[in-house]
Amino acid sequence: MIRIMPHPANPPRRAATPLPWPPALEAMAERRRLAPGTALFRAGDPARHVFGLAQGQVALRRVGVAGEDIVIHLAQAGECFAEASLHGGHYHCTAEAVGTADVAAVPAEALRARLRDDPDFALQWSALLAAQLRRTRARVERLCLRSAADRVLHLLQTEGHGRDGAYTPRSTLRALAAELGLTPEALYRTLAALQRAGRLRRDGPVLRLR
Amino acid sequence: MIRIMPHPANPPRRAATPLPWPPALEAMAERRRLAPGTALFRAGDPARHVFGLAQGQVALRRVGVAGEDIVIHLAQAGECFAEASLHGGHYHCTAEAVGTADVAAVPAEALRARLRDDPDFALQWSALLAAQLRRTRARVERLCLRSAADRVLHLLQTEGHGRDGAYTPRSTLRALAAELGLTPEALYRTLAALQRAGRLRRDGPVLRLR
CATH class of the missing domain: 1.10.10.10 (Winged helix-like DNA-binding domain superfamily/Winged helix DNA-binding domain)
Structure with a gap:
């Protein structure tokens, strides 16, 4: 069951937790506050949103072959996750707020349309993914x-x-x-x-x- | 000094080392074989190419404040690197073949033009970056x-x-x-x-x- 608490109409935290996003992306996003442990989506759900995490942590996990808990990614504030939703299909994992989390949900369909119609935006989106790749790769080397x-x-x-x-x-x-x-x-x-x-x-x- | 050995006209290894790339991206790429230790680019060079690594390993490194060697990323066969070149500027690190490496060099200007002109390609490019992000993030969790x-x-x-x-x-x-x-x-x-x-x-x- 997905329990998402809607954000108040004039969210005082919105300004306090900006995402490093181009304004066009932020404009498409709907802010949601998640209580600790809330599932944002579950493995098998149709993939309908790409997310940004403004505050808190979101764990992307899957149940392993022997029933064990496999953490695929622990998303941190400032990052995107579920970028592959842009291309449809279903979520391959379950996303759960670790503490209280503020997420920005971007409808995949709107994002896809914008990428098609606005070449400048397509470049901004590519820059965003490339920057996250750079940071994540540096983290891999650090952990080694x-x-x-x-x-x-x-x-x-x-x-x-x-x-x-x-x-x-x-x-x-x-x-x-x-x-x-x-x-x-x-x-x-x-x-x-x-x-x-x-x-x-x-x-x-x-x-x-x- | 950059020493790049041009690939023979009908490279027999080309078919043997495919990249998981959309055909449109492969069509833009120029294949190069690098001898071990060859620098593909150096920190401070104008960023003119995005690369795919078909075979071998390429180390992206930087000299630290105290003169030490900082490895930012060790690119593996099948991966892209220097995706940020798409947005111009200069390389922030030096890329060096670890053993013999086969790379596919995509001119950033051609890639940018294609992203602007071809919305389907923009979606394919986004899917490629999203897939690499997913794998790299899973690797972070694994190393933890x-x-x-x-x-x-x-x-x-x-x-x-x-x-x-x-x-x-x-x-x-x-x-x-x-x-x-x-x-x-x-x-x-x-x-x-x-x-x-x-x-x-x-x-x-x-x-x-x-």
Whole structure:
């Protein structure tokens, strides 16, 4: 059963949780707030929407052959998911809000029509997918590094800004640890060790190379 | 210095190394064979091509703040890379053939023109990027799993075909180990343990769940 709580008419959080989306895409989207554990769609449902996640986390999971829970993707704020809905068919997994989540649902049919009719928009959409691919691939390489320190430094080098790789975690250090495939304790230890070694500086929430 | 060895006029390997590309994209591409270590492009070069990798591996790397080597992505056969070239600017990293590599170079300008003029092609291009995103995200989740056995089972569940998750490694088990963030020895041990536990069957090169 899908329980979607409609967003209030003048959502105060809308402005507070922008997606890095072209205005044309945002204009097509309908905002929805999901209570923790709510299924946004289930495997086998007709694929009718492409989603953006403005806030929270959404887990895309599937039941394995032996009945086990297979997480295919844990979508983070700022990302799209279910982009393949653009091409119809059915969802191959179930999407569930992990905590409270704010999603932007774009009807696949409207998106398809816009891609057909507006070449500039088609280029913007392609740029959006290419940027997500770049970030996801960098994350793969980071997770393949053996040492926790190397993963932290790789993050700042690839996602940080400016010469000193200034990087502001999107939410908590606990969430950052999960993103880096580390336990929170391992991340805290690693940050402290990098600071002692003079390789990292902490500037409020911002991490910087030095 | 970029040394690109032109492909012979009637390349016998062309048919042997197809890319999972729509014919319209393949028609725009120029095939190139790269000798090991050859730079396909360097950070700072004008971004003029989007690439597909038909065979081999290409490392996308950057020099870090402290002069260290940062691998941003290790492209595998069947994948695209440098998709952001479509939107102009300069390459942000250097691409280098790891062994011998066969690449398909698509001029960004021709690709942009085609995306503008051909809405069906724009949808095909979007589908290609969405499929790569799906696979790359599943790989992120797999690398976040602690146990080697869980990573192998996740691979078969997400990338395998049919009820028994039949999965044929793209090249060697050594390459598969790297893809799973494992040492070759750890992968061999894990496959043997899963077979003993009756959870995996090896059928020539094919791995199957049971």
